[in-house]
Amino acid sequence: GPSGPGFAASGPPAGPGGTGNNGPGGMGNNGPSGPQGPGGTNTPPSAPKGPRKRSRKVIILVSVLVVLLAVGIGAFFYVQNLIRGGASSPQGAADQLMESIETKDMIGLATLVPLEEREPIQRIQEHLADKMEEFKLEEALTKVGRDEELSEDEFSFDGVTISMEGVEPEIKEIDESTALIRYASGEVKVDIDPAATTGTLRTIFDSLEEEEKVSETIELGELGPDGSPLTLVATERDGRWYISPMYSVAEMVNASESYDRGSVPEASTGSNSPAEAAKAMVEAVPSVISEGSLSPLAGTLSIHEGSLLYLYQDMFDDAMSGMNGEEISVSDVRFTEGEKDGNRATAVVDNIRLENDYGDEITLTSECIKGESDSDSFCLNGSGYTVEPSAQMFGGLQNLSVTTLEENGKWRVSLGHTLADAVIDWTDSLTREQALALLSLAHSEDASGDIAVDDSTDVTFNSAGFAVLNLRVDEEMSLAAEDEYDFGDMTVYSKDGKEEITTLGYGDEIPEGDYKLVVFAGPEWDEERAEDGGDIDYSKELTLVEDSGTSFSDSYLDPGKDYFYGLLSLSGEAMTHTLKGIEDDGELMFEVSGSVLPIGTPGTVVVTMDGEEHELKLVAGEPATVTIPYPGDGEEHEVTVELFPGEGATTAFLSYNGELSAN
Numbered sequence: 001g002p003s004g005p006g007f008a009a010s011g012p013p014a015g016p017g018g019t020g021n022n023g024p025g026g027m028g029n030n031g032p033s034g035p036q037g038p039g040g041t042n043t044p045p046s047a048p049k050g051p052r053k054r055s056r057k058v059i060i061l062v063s064v065l066v067v068l069l070a071v072g073i074g075a076f077f078y079v080q081n082l083i084r085g086g087a088s089s090p091q092g093a094a095d096q097l098m099e100s101i102e103t104k105d106m107i108g109l110a111t112l113v114p115l116e117e118r119e120p121i122q123r124i125q126e127h128l129a130d131k132m133e134e135f136k137l138e139e140a141l142t143k144v145g146r147d148e149e150l151s152e153d154e155f156s157f158d159g160v161t162i163s164m165e166g167v168e169p170e171i172k173e174i175d176e177s178t179a180l181i182r183y184a185s186g187e188v189k190v191d192i193d194p195a196a197t198t199g200t201l202r203t204i205f206d207s208l209e210e211e212e213k214v215s216e217t218i219e220l221g222e223l224g225p226d227g228s229p230l231t232l233v234a235t236e237r238d239g240r241w242y243i244s245p246m247y248s249v250a251e252m253v254n255a256s257e258s259y260d261r262g263s264v265p266e267a268s269t270g271s272n273s274p275a276e277a278a279k280a281m282v283e284a285v286p287s288v289i290s291e292g293s294l295s296p297l298a299g300t301l302s303i304h305e306g307s308l309l310y311l312y313q314d315m316f317d318d319a320m321s322g323m324n325g326e327e328i329s330v331s332d333v334r335f336t337e338g339e340k341d342g343n344r345a346t347a348v349v350d351n352i353r354l355e356n357d358y359g360d361e362i363t364l365t366s367e368c369i370k371g372e373s374d375s376d377s378f379c380l381n382g383s384g385y386t387v388e389p390s391a392q393m394f395g396g397l398q399n400l401s402v403t404t405l406e407e408n409g410k411w412r413v414s415l416g417h418t419l420a421d422a423v424i425d426w427t428d429s430l431t432r433e434q435a436l437a438l439l440s441l442a443h444s445e446d447a448s449g450d451i452a453v454d455d456s457t458d459v460t461f462n463s464a465g466f467a468v469l470n471l472r473v474d475e476e477m478s479l480a481a482e483d484e485y486d487f488g489d490m491t492v493y494s495k496d497g498k499e500e501i502t503t504l505g506y507g508d509e510i511p512e513g514d515y516k517l518v519v520f521a522g523p524e525w526d527e528e529r530a531e532d533g534g535d536i537d538y539s540k541e542l543t544l545v546e547d548s549g550t551s552f553s554d555s556y557l558d559p560g561k562d563y564f565y566g567l568l569s570l571s572g573e574a575m576t577h578t579l580k581g582i583e584d585d586g587e588l589m590f591e592v593s594g595s596v597l598p599i600g601t602p603g604t605v606v607v608t609m610d611g612e613e614h615e616l617k618l619v620a621g622e623p624a625t626v627t628i629p630y631p632g633d634g635e636e637h638e639v640t641v642e643l644f645p646g647e648g649a650t651t652a653f654l655s656y657n658g659e660l661s662a663n
Contacts, residue, residue: 085240086114090171090234093234097112101164102163104157114244114304116237117244121420131435135432140441158196158199159194159196162191167220169181177237178235178311180251181231181232181243183220183232184220188220190214195211224255225255226256231251232248235304257315259314261311261314263310264306264307264311269306274346275347278402281301284296294317295317298313302407302413302415328355331353331355334350335350338399343405344404345403347401348399364400380396380399385429396425403417403421431463433445433462433463433464437464437520442466443491443516449470452472465526470515471544479492480505486522488519488522489503490518492510492515495514562579562582562660563660566657577638577658579630579638580636581633581634582630585631586661588639589661590627590658591623591625591658593655603644605624606641606644608641614626630660641656
């Protein structure tokens with residue numbers, strides 16, 4: 001699913017999408033997003049990998065470059081309206097870049113980034129800061145003992161010394177608005193004393209468990225692709241030169257793949273209104289698809305974004321190879337004017353009709369995408385919180401729209417600002433409880449009720465699909481839900497919420513005492529929410545019982561069916577299943593899937609039926625299948641499944657299934 005934004009106290013936000021052992025929803029380790037959330041079956045966490053020695057260069061690049069980028073733009077908030085930024089020439093921009101790095105001048109670095117790239121990120125960060133305050137997330141972090149993430153020294157470069165020698169950039173102008181800055185010579189020396197660092201850098205070194213002083217010399221002539229000189233791209237806008245991260249990355253890829261550069265047309269493009277600009281962009285889509293080229297789109301985008309597509313046309317066209325030849329028609333395209341803020345304005349979809357070669361149609365309005373059936377349709381519902389990555393994530397948008405910019409008296413679509421507005425809409429659609437769930441802060445909430453072992457408790461779940469309860473354990477024991485597949489993750493914390501004790505269902509003993517229990521709802525909650533949209537009233541009876549112990553290898557068989565499935569780990573257990581008899585000869589289709597995370601070689605799964613062994617060689621991350629003849633003798637047959645890990649393997653977790661069918 002698309003990776004979305006969330007809220008972050010000190011770093012880039014995490015949103016729906018991606019994987020995580022406790023992601024909201026899905027099936028355990030394959031859950032889609034954030035660190036906590038409702039979801040289906042619980043699966044055992046993978047064992048940790050062994051320690052690895054980290055290189056000094058990796059430490060420096062992570063510690064310095066990431067913070068220079070992330071923190072620099074944040075520091076720029078305080079002076080954004082006072083400084084125009086940029087330099088008077090490409091040479092001036094190159095000199096200012098090196099000077100800002102050497103003096104650790106975050107504001108100087110930020111002002112070198114083009115406004116078109118800086119402002120969308122800036123708007124998102126400012127909005128997230130407002131949401132942090134609105135949702136009182138700092139209080140939540142402090143409440144559970146994570147207040148170190150709120151360090152006031154977050155932007156400090158204490159303990160870091162940067163010096164340069166022999167840096168003489170070479171300037172090559174591509175056109176009147178674009179120039180290459182090539183650093184063929186010179187070196188940058190970085191000295192870091194981890195013990196003297198503070199804020200973000202202190203957090204990084206603590207996580208690396210690194211206290212030894214670091215001294216690294218970086219040759220600028222070897223920092224580019226394949227050891228080539230570092231090459232950056234400067235762009236001119238309104239008489240000032242900036243260093244563009246977006247163009248610089250494109251240039252590195254373009255050079256490494258030996259593509260030719262294109263040229264930017266001199267003819268002025270653009271539209272007379274935001275609605276006309278949006279319409280022009282949509283009407284360019286058929287040409288983009290039929291030609292397999294982004295160049296028809298380039299003329300409808302902002303000058304900065306469009307020039308990027310023109311300049312690196314061959315690279316982008318190659319990425320789209322295979323798409324050309326398809327036909328799609330666009331008709332009845334209508335936009336209405338939306339909100340306007342200075343030179344930025346939205347254009348809201350009124351109607352767009354799309355049709356492909358097969359006659360399939362889709363119609364877009366301001367709030368819906370309507371296909372030919374309900375399963376092909378989707379409407380905004382005011383909430384972007386979702387259990388599984390899907391179109392429901394876009395439910396939090398205010399409307400279907402694009403954002404445009406007025407440049408030189410003409411309006412053009414800005415993809416960067418369109419994305420920023422979508423992110424802002426998405427965060428605005430979340431409740432405080434949903435933000436807490438995405439940030440693994442559900443346990444910061446006060447308990448809404450009590451639960452005791454062996455007592456049935458009616459649990460009411462909030463807008464994020466979790467509930468917080470006071471838990472009393474009268475004697476040391478391990479606990480599990482009586483109907484564990486009706487719930488998602490259930491995690492026990494200390495009474496004050498500052499210490500995670502265990503996740504229920506894995507056999508861990510919980511000492512006698514009082515605790516806080518966070519319970520996430522199961523898939524049923526998300527299904528009802530998807531049907532009704534927005535908040536729902538949902539409750540479920542929960543009974544905690546003593547857990548007799550959970551094996552990491554488990555198996556399941558429905559005796560009324562002709563299939564089975566199960567889980568395997570390195571515990572060495574062989575799983576046995578009995579399949580029903582059939583009257584005609586058939587075959588058993590067996591598949592191993594899930595994930596294999598070995599240190600060493602992956603190993604083999606052996607399936608045995610009627611004394612005959614069938615081996616499946618494992619490849620990390622890939623499924624393995626085998627077809628086994630099944631006799632039509634009317635008799636039951638026993639199937640045994642066993643994992644033989646490869647040499648040196650310390651971690652493995654597999655799911656498997658078998659299905660019987662007649663020929």
